[in-house]
Amino acid sequence: MSGVHVSTTINGDPVEFVCQPGEVLLDVLRNRVGLTGAKEGCGTGDCGTCSVTVDGRLVCSCLVLGAEVEGRTVTTVEGMADGADLHPLQKKFIEHAALQCGICTPGFLVAAKALLDRNPDPSEEQIRYALAGNLCRCTGYDKIVRAVQAAAKDLAVDATKPAKPAPKKTTAGKSAKKTA
Ligand code: FES
Numbered sequence: 001m002s003g004v005h006v007s008t009t010i011n012g013d014p015v016e017f018v019c020q021p022g023e024v025l026l027d028v029l030r031n032r033v034g035l036t037g038a039k040e041g042c043g044t045g046d047c048g049t050c051s052v053t054v055d056g057r058l059v060c061s062c063l064v065l066g067a068e069v070e071g072r073t074v075t076t077v078e079g080m081a082d083g084a085d086l087h088p089l090q091k092k093f094i095e096h097a098a099l100q101c102g103i104c105t106p107g108f109l110v111a112a113k114a115l116l117d118r119n120p121d122p123s124e125e126q127i128r129y130a131l132a133g134n135l136c137r138c139t140g141y142d143k144i145v146r147a148v149q150a151a152a153k154d155l156a157v158d159a160t161k162p163a164k165p166a167p168k169k170t171t172a173g174k175s176a177k178k179t180a
């Protein structure tokens with residue numbers, strides 16, 4: 001069977017891959033693109049461990065075909081941190097011990113980020129509702145909810161800080177470096 005050539009954007013980078021017409025996005029990400037953050041728990045859309053966003057919309061990547069992301073923007077858990085600087089949600093999951101085995105954690109992080117992106121100040125009920133499609137079999141949900149609430153507070157504080165000025169680029173600086 002001939003493959004489907006797909007051009008897409010994943011975590012801000014242009015990515016091309018060839019997949020089979022019936023191959024799901026989860027398998028493409030893990031086996032062809034090398035992004036193993038999204039996990040397979042059920043393969044039927046019931047557990048949320050495979051959560052990613054496509055054009056900002058939360059989806060189960062086990063229910064989306066790889067070919068469907070042609071021309072779209074995919075974000076996975078690998079796209080949350082800024083280099084070595086973890087996303088506030090990732091920091092708060094660690095601080096609140098909101099994980100044990102960790103298999104569900106990438107899905108919870110992606111789903112929680114999708115929530116905070118559209119609703120920066122969710123109530124506890126809204127957090128629980130937004131995460132209802134993500135199952136955890138070992139941590140329990142209270143610590144996860146507390147971590148999301150704490151991350152929302154941190155993000156709200158960050159939003160009030162003035163943006164850092166971009167570093168000045170001068171030709172003088174460049175030549176000084178070259179001659180140093
Ligand atoms: S593996 Fe996709 S929802 Fe469970």
Ligand code: FES
Pocket residue numbers: 098099100101102103104105135136137138139
């Ligand atoms: S931390 Fe183990 S399933 Fe959630």
